[in-house]
Amino acid sequence: MKRFIIALVFAALIFGAASAHAQTVYDRSYSTIGYIKDDGTVYDRSYSTLGYFKGETVYDRSYSTVGYIKSDGTIYDRSYSTLGYVKPDGTVYDRSYSTLGYVKPDGTIYDRSYCTIGYAKGIRKEWAAVFFFFNRF
Numbered sequence: 001m002k003r004f005i006i007a008l009v010f011a012a013l014i015f016g017a018a019s020a021h022a023q024t025v026y027d028r029s030y031s032t033i034g035y036i037k038d039d040g041t042v043y044d045r046s047y048s049t050l051g052y053f054k055g056e057t058v059y060d061r062s063y064s065t066v067g068y069i070k071s072d073g074t075i076y077d078r079s080y081s082t083l084g085y086v087k088p089d090g091t092v093y094d095r096s097y098s099t100l101g102y103v104k105p106d107g108t109i110y111d112r113s114y115c116t117i118g119y120a121k122g123i124r125k126e127w128a129a130v131f132f133f134f135n136r137f
Helices: 001-021 124-134
Strands: 022-027 032-039 043-046 051-055 057-060 067-068 075-078 082-086 090-094 100-101 110-113 114-117
Touching: 032 124, 067 124, 075 124, 082 124, 100 124
Parallel strands: none
Antiparallel strands: 022 032, 022 114, 032 043, 043 051, 051 057, 057 067, 067 075, 075 082, 082 090, 090 100, 100 110, 110 114
């Protein structure tokens, strides 16, 4: 019994360490769809790694480059073709400057018609835009 309790505590510690400082990403119904840690690691709802935000580079789970986020909010694919833009106010545009949606300061994510599509509280707006609008993972 003592070994079981120790194993249970150890498992809880490992899970807790993996989720430390991870912000939850929700869909419109508040169902968890993933997590993004402060260090840029992106997980799905089962805590399987989807990818990483490291500096300006976006990587998939195998550390292959899938895109870039520049400091001016421009989002590029791996070939440096422009995918879109995230403006300082949180408006997200595609490459033709058509509005895709909005990332609000409270973490609410809206589509172009202002219908709520998700929530990403405490997550950088550029990361939330890549997660919700540019499907880099």
